[in-house]
Amino acid sequence: MTGNGSTSTESKDDPASHVTIRVWDLPTRLLHWALAGLFAAAMVLAALTSEHSPAFRWHMLAGLMMVAVVALRVVWGLFGSKHARFGSFLCGPGALLRYLGDSLKGRDARQAGHNPGAAYGAIAMLVLPLAIVATGLMVQGRKEIFEELHKALAYGMVAVVAGHLLGLGLHAFRHRDRTIGSMVTGLKRGMGKEGISSFHPIPALVALLLLGGWGAALATSFDxxxxxxxxxxxxxxxxxxxxxxxxxxxxxxxxxx
Ligand code: HEM
Structure with a gap:
């Protein structure tokens, strides 16, 4: 059963009162996996091909697709459902430090959406691809400094992704709220009032069409x-x-x- 209404028994975060709740809507999940897939593809292509190889163009096309994914995620971060909205998870450095301190003591509070650590990771993983693509395009101008910067930012993103996966593992181990699978199913264990009422399939379809349109536009303008x-x-x-x-x-x- 999924829940999204509050009851009087849910005022405390008691695992015994947890139910299955909807957390990640379809647009968030679609854009997450598009970003993860495109970034992984760009890294693999960069590792396996040289910039003199015809296959290297796919590395750059993956980057240009990532820009569209991030742009759509920013729009959804402004208008999307509760846990997808930036306003629901952005926090100051004080909240991050408190959260990290609590985590080290094993006392971090469970959160249905992004906890402060995940929130900073999410923002980094949305900003870094833009910086990576921007510096990648500047390499076109043959400025070696941009090539070095491009590589450094890409490895920085790999480090953030590694931290993201480690954080997910620690959270799953500690809270056992089905976090790891939640970016696939959209579902977690939590208090009913924390859930969202819909997975928003229509905006997900619109996002899919826009991404398809951008991909087709890139393909047709490519010689x-x-x-x-x-x-x-x-x-x-x-x-x-x-x-x-x-x-x-x-x-x-x-x-x-
Ligand atoms: C290249 C690989 C990956 C990248 C770039 C990536 C990126 C991101 C980003 C940007 C977010 C924020 C989501 C948003 O608010 O839109 C996020 C959250 C999340 N990701 Fe990933 N991800 C990657 C791999 C994975 C994998 C392999 C899993 C599952 C095993 C996963 C599970 C999750 C979950 C459950 C969240 C939400 C929980 C949280 O961190 O707050 N991710 N990821």
Missing amino acids: ARTGSLVLPGTQVKLQLGEGAERGDVHPSEDDDD
Whole structure:
């Protein structure tokens, strides 16, 4: 049974009174797994291919898709359901330090949505992909400093993801509220009043269509022959990896010829 209404017996956080509640709506889960999948794909492609390989363009396309995922998550963070909204989990550094101190003493309070540690991790995992893509695009300008920064930010994201998974494991061990599977099922154990009333399938469908549309726009504006792409809705031309006819797509190089 899922619950989302409060009862008088639920005023204390007593595990005996916990029921199965809806926590993560469908848009949050869709965007979570899209981000996780795209980031993992971009990292694997970067590790397995060189920037001179035609396959490297998929690394950059994964990055451009991540930007759309983060943009949609920001919109959902403003208008989405209770636990997805930034307003429900953003907190100051004092709350984070208190939470970390309590965790070390094994006294951290269970929370249905993001606890302060997870909240900072979530924000980092939404901001870092934007910085990674921005510096990745600047590598186009051949500035080596951006390449180094791009790599450092990507490894920083790997470290945050590792912390995220460790935190999930510790939380699951301590609170046994089915957290680990909750980003798949949307469900956790908790007090009925903590649950959300709907998984919001329509906004999830809209998000899926928008992501599909962005993916299709990227695919149609991509020139497989040269490996170049005109960013949809703009005049900005990008070289995705080292194209077969690389000299054709760099205006500065063309000018020199
Ligand atoms: C590349 C891998 C991953 C990335 C980039 C990632 C990213 C994120 C982000 C950004 C959030 C915040 C969600 C939001 O509010 O929209 C989050 C939360 C969450 N993720 Fe992941 N995640 C990854 C892997 C995983 C895996 C493998 C699992 C499950 C085993 C998982 C389970 C969860 C859960 C349960 C939450 C909500 C709990 C919390 O941390 O507050 N994640 N993740």
